[in-house]
Structure formats: C-alpha cells, structure tokens
Amino acid sequence: MNATLRAGVVGLGHMGRHHVRVLSSMPDVEFVAAVDTGPQARQRATAVGVELLESVCELIRRRIDLCVVSSPTGTHEEVALELAEAGVATLIEKPVAHSSKSAQTIVEAFQRAGVLGCVGHIERFNPALQQMRLRLDRGELGEVYQVFTRRQGPFPARIADSGVIMDLASHDIDLTAWVTRSSYRSIAARTAHRSGREHEDLVSTVAELDNGVVVTHLVNWLSPLKERVTTVTGERGCFMADTVTADLTFFRNGSEPVQWDRVASFRGVTEGDMIRYAIPKPEPLHTELSNFVAAVRGEDAEVVSLEEGLVTVRVAELMRESAREGRTVEVVL
Structure with a gap:
C-alpha cells in the first residue's frame, strides 16, 4: 500500500468537519475532498478549507483509499454500498444504520467485497x-x-x-x-x-x-x-x-x-x-482515526467492526x- 493514503469524507456536519480536521493533520494521510449536498455545503467546505464534490461517485474517481461517512444516518446504507463496491475502506459514524435490516445489508456488502468496514463508536x-x-x-x-x-x-x-x-x-x-x-x-x-x-x-x-x-x-x-x-x-x-x-x-x-x-x-x-x-x-477522535488508518494499512489496530455496530442497532x-x-x-x- 502507498506510503500516503488518500482520504475523503461524506457529510460535513458537526462530526464530519472534525473528521476533516483530524485526517488533514495526519502526516501519512492526504485529504482529497469531501461530499456534502446540504443547503450549507459550500459554506461548510469553505470553513474547513476543503474541495467540495457533489457525489460519492466523484470522490471514488479521485482514487481514495479510505473514507469516513458522517452524513445523516438515513443515508448510510446507500453511501456505504457504493464505497464497498468500489473497494474503499470505510468508517461509518455511529449508528451504522437507521435499522438492523439496513445495518445487515451494509455488513454483507463489505463481507462480499472483502473490504474493511468499521463504525465510529468514539466512546x-x-x-x-x-x-x-x-x-x-x-x-x-x-x-x-x-x-x-x-x-x-x-x-x-x-x-x-x-x-x-x-x-x-x-x-x-x-x-x-x-x-x-x-x-x-x-x-x-x-x-x-x-x-x-x-x-x-x-x-x-x-x-x-x-x-x-x-x-x-x-x-x-x-x-x-x-x-x-x-x-x-x-x-x-x-x-x-x-x-x-x-x-x-x-x-x-x-x-x-x-x-x-x-x-x-x-x-x-x-x-x-x-x-x-x-x-x-489524547483526543478520542484522533485515536479512533489513527487506528482506522493503521487497520487500512493492514496493521494491528483497534476498530469497531460492522458486526458490532449491527448488534448495537x-x-x-x-x-x-x-x-x-x-x-x-x-x-x-
């Protein structure tokens, strides 16, 4: 795997902006762009100084290695399935989905793709x-x-x-x-x-x-x-x-x-x-994302599995x- 990992974020709400901040500060991560289609998307992207894209497909075309999904819970399934199919390692903010049925669909998609998927239970x-x-x-x-x-x-x-x-x-x-x-x-x-x-x-x-x-x-x-x-x-x-x-x-x-x-x-x-x-x-979010990045590299790391996220839901x-x-x-x- 490349020495520097290319990262993106979907959703620039409260948590999404913090994910951008922490990922952008990591020496072994290159932050590529963010996706947000909300009414304040442009303002949010400008505030954190990142390029704004209009779709997950555009972000995937930028050849990202990992992505954080921090969009509204009801959108998690659609976004996660697109990222799994593209082979992008993904951390989905908790809860992993709005229902256990949706969470199960996400779990199965990442299992089929053989791609790392985990959940942002920051506590x-x-x-x-x-x-x-x-x-x-x-x-x-x-x-x-x-x-x-x-x-x-x-x-x-x-x-x-x-x-x-x-x-x-x-x-x-x-x-x-x-x-x-x-x-x-x-x-x-x-x-x-x-x-x-x-x-x-x-x-x-x-x-x-x-x-x-x-x-x-x-x-x-x-x-x-x-x-x-x-x-x-x-x-x-x-x-x-x-x-x-x-x-x-x-x-x-x-x-x-x-x-x-x-x-x-x-x-x-x-x-x-x-x-x-x-x-x-240390800041919990930095610890969480450092472990996620290490797991993407194939190193031993502590992450919350999608299966554990499903049980919580x-x-x-x-x-x-x-x-x-x-x-x-x-x-x-």
Whole structure:
C-alpha cells in the first residue's frame, strides 16, 4: 500500500468537519475532498478549507483509499454500498444504520467485497473508558455488580432524523457491552416525547447482561446540565468515568469500621479512599482515526467492526420496542 493514503469524507456536519480536521493533520494521510449536498455545503467546505464534490461517485474517481461517512444516518446504507463496491475502506459514524435490516445489508456488502468496514463508536477511544476497561480486566473491582450511565444535555438542533435512543443511547449500549465484555440479555425501557418532535427525547432503561450485571441507562435531550458519566460498581468499590473531561475516579470500599452506630446501620459498605487517576488524555477522535488508518494499512489496530455496530442497532431497536409495548424484552440477535 502507498506510503500516503488518500482520504475523503461524506457529510460535513458537526462530526464530519472534525473528521476533516483530524485526517488533514495526519502526516501519512492526504485529504482529497469531501461530499456534502446540504443547503450549507459550500459554506461548510469553505470553513474547513476543503474541495467540495457533489457525489460519492466523484470522490471514488479521485482514487481514495479510505473514507469516513458522517452524513445523516438515513443515508448510510446507500453511501456505504457504493464505497464497498468500489473497494474503499470505510468508517461509518455511529449508528451504522437507521435499522438492523439496513445495518445487515451494509455488513454483507463489505463481507462480499472483502473490504474493511468499521463504525465510529468514539466512546471506546475515550481515555477514561479505556482505562476503566483495562482495570476491570485486571480484576481491580473484583466481581462487577452494576453499570449505570447518565447521558443528558440540551437538545442538539443538528439532529433531525432520529430519537435519543439511536443517537445518544447507542453510545451507552456499545460502551457497556465493551467495558464489561458481555452482551445484553434483557431490556425494559420507558420513553417520553416532550419537545413536540416525532422521535423520543428521553429514555430510562433497566437491562441485564449475560454475565448477570444489572445495567441502568438514563438518557435525554431535555436537561440544561450536560453529563456523560459511566459508573461501574463491584465488590471492591466503583469506577466513575466522565467522558467529557476524560477523568476516571475510583471510590474504594472502606476497611475501617464505622463507629457511629446510626450511620453503620444504614451502610452496607463504608467509604474508603477516592483516587482520581492521572492518565494521558489524547483526543478520542484522533485515536479512533489513527487506528482506522493503521487497520487500512493492514496493521494491528483497534476498530469497531460492522458486526458490532449491527448488534448495537438491534439492541437500540429492542429498547424502543420495550418502551412501545410496555414490557421487558429478551435480546435475541
């Protein structure tokens, strides 16, 4: 493969512009052009200083080696199939597709073509969650009991084609399965529509993983407080990862007896030391794209497979099904 890889981006929205920035900064990547047909396409391309093309076909004719798809979710299938057929290694922003049927079509297209395809689940590359997973693998919490995520903030005007489950909760679905190395067994969810849109803007979910871990996801677009927090509780304490600040904190179960009888009677464990780890904090998107580029070169790299992206979409669909039908659903993949 050439020393320098030729790259393109489809979609110059919020994430697309960041992909352009990072790819353009890589010494072994030549950024070729972007495709965007939206009403502000020309303005967006000018803002990031890239050539704007009108079709994926034009981009393919520029002999690109890799491409990032960050267009609206509903367009992912059409764009991905065109790139797969052309033999272009592709990273598709999460969720990989708007439905599991569409995601399955994408998976099969890349399998037939024998081309690298992966999904941009960026939370996997957040330093706090990477450190959490490493420490869980080492057994630092002992047996894991519970995962609790909070992902909330103001409504993003840029999201128009999906609800909070597929857009936001898909982060939590993927990262929970990833950090625990387990799969979802059952899901019970409730949603609300408070902003007058057709899609849900709030979801509360309780789930169980195959390994018996209990999971809670609280996700909404209705809060002025922006939170991106994952807490994992186990027999030795809990880890709390804040992916906004990339901080990982450990709350250790205390070993000192509680002398005040009234307090002791209410506490199953005592409060021990709190440690905020000093960890390197590279930009998650740079880490993600560096791994993607390495994988395109055939090197060992960490990428999120299309098959994993398909599973996340299916779990998100079951979350919506549970809320719609008001019952717990079993996860059958």
